[in-house]
Amino acid sequence: MNKGKNKILAGKRLYIFLFFIAVLAGSGLFYYFYWMRTPQYAVKIVADAVSKHDTETFYKYVDVDSVLDGAYDDYFTVYFAEDPFMSKNPIKNFAAVLVKMAKPLAVSEMKKKVDYYVKTGNWQEENTGQDNNEAAALTGKNSDITGLAAIKDMHFQKIKFTKKESDKAIVGLAFTEDGEKDETVINIKMEKQADGVWKVVSIDNMKEYAEKIIARKASKEG
Numbered sequence: 001m002n003k004g005k006n007k008i009l010a011g012k013r014l015y016i017f018l019f020f021i022a023v024l025a026g027s028g029l030f031y032y033f034y035w036m037r038t039p040q041y042a043v044k045i046v047a048d049a050v051s052k053h054d055t056e057t058f059y060k061y062v063d064v065d066s067v068l069d070g071a072y073d074d075y076f077t078v079y080f081a082e083d084p085f086m087s088k089n090p091i092k093n094f095a096a097v098l099v100k101m102a103k104p105l106a107v108s109e110m111k112k113k114v115d116y117y118v119k120t121g122n123w124q125e126e127n128t129g130q131d132n133n134e135a136a137a138l139t140g141k142n143s144d145i146t147g148l149a150a151i152k153d154m155h156f157q158k159i160k161f162t163k164k165e166s167d168k169a170i171v172g173l174a175f176t177e178d179g180e181k182d183e184t185v186i187n188i189k190m191e192k193q194a195d196g197v198w199k200v201v202s203i204d205n206m207k208e209y210a211e212k213i214i215a216r217k218a219s220k221e222g
Contacts, residue, residue, distance in 0.1 A: 037196055037198075038162075038164075038198070039162055039164060039169040039171050039190045039198045040159055040162055040171070041198070042061050042190065042197065042198035042199070042200075043159060043171055043173070043188075045057060045061055046058060046061045046062055046200065047156065049061070049118070050117075050118055050121075053118060053119050053120065053121060054118075055115065055118050055119055058118050060197065060199075061197060061198070061199055061200065062199065062200045063199055063200060063201045064111055064114055064115075065107070065111065066201045066202060067200060067201065067202055067203060068107045068110050068111055068114070069103075069107055070202040070203065070206065071202075071203050071206045072103055072106060072107055072110075073103075074203070074206035074207045074210060075206065075207075075210045075213070076096075076099050077207065077210075078207050078210035078211055078214060079210065079214060080092060080095075080096055082211060082214055083214050083217075083218070084218050085218075112124075153177050153178040153179070154175040154176070154177050154184065155175060155176050155177075155178075156173060156174075156175055157174045157175060157176055157183065158173075158174050159171060159172065159173060159174075160172035160173065160174045160185050167191060167192035168189070168190070168191055168192070169189075169190045169191075169192075169198065170187050170188070170189055170190075170204050171187070171188050171190060172185045172186070172187050173185065173186045173187075173188060184209070184212070185205075186203060186205065186209065187203065187204040187205040188200050188202070188203060188204065189201055189202045189203070189204045
């Protein structure tokens, strides 16, 4: 008798659970809860944080140190290999040493600019100071990737694609740039944290974008 009652109770509980799920799905809440755990949602939160100057939320979803650290290395790998002037310059090796030594300070300065932008919505003025040392001058004017990438002239348009595999994802972000006809797609790498938050950790196609930056700079200087 008790077994029969238990089966009936179990059946009722299952029915109530399924009914609850159906209500959630029907009202859109089920999708909303799913959406909140996606890389696309994290991108939206980052965009909102920037527009609202919410640095706390921005840093929760973006590992700025990791992004800038990787971007710095990727940019200079391409710079020393493909820049028309630097690739065959006799001071190339010396300049590479300076770049490595300057990395902590350069990344710190770029982080300050990003932080300032998130807080104010404006980019800090470029440093126009001159350096009498040729190698230092060459590396110095190329160390600010935020300036070289013309980030202040870029305008986010849409999420181009999302490729997700387990707790890692690549999200393509389409931008338009002032003075450029074609859109630029920046592929950000994201990782799911222990708390379920998807966090930006690097720019996956930074080397490809660096080639574009260097080619653009060379054409302007040429």
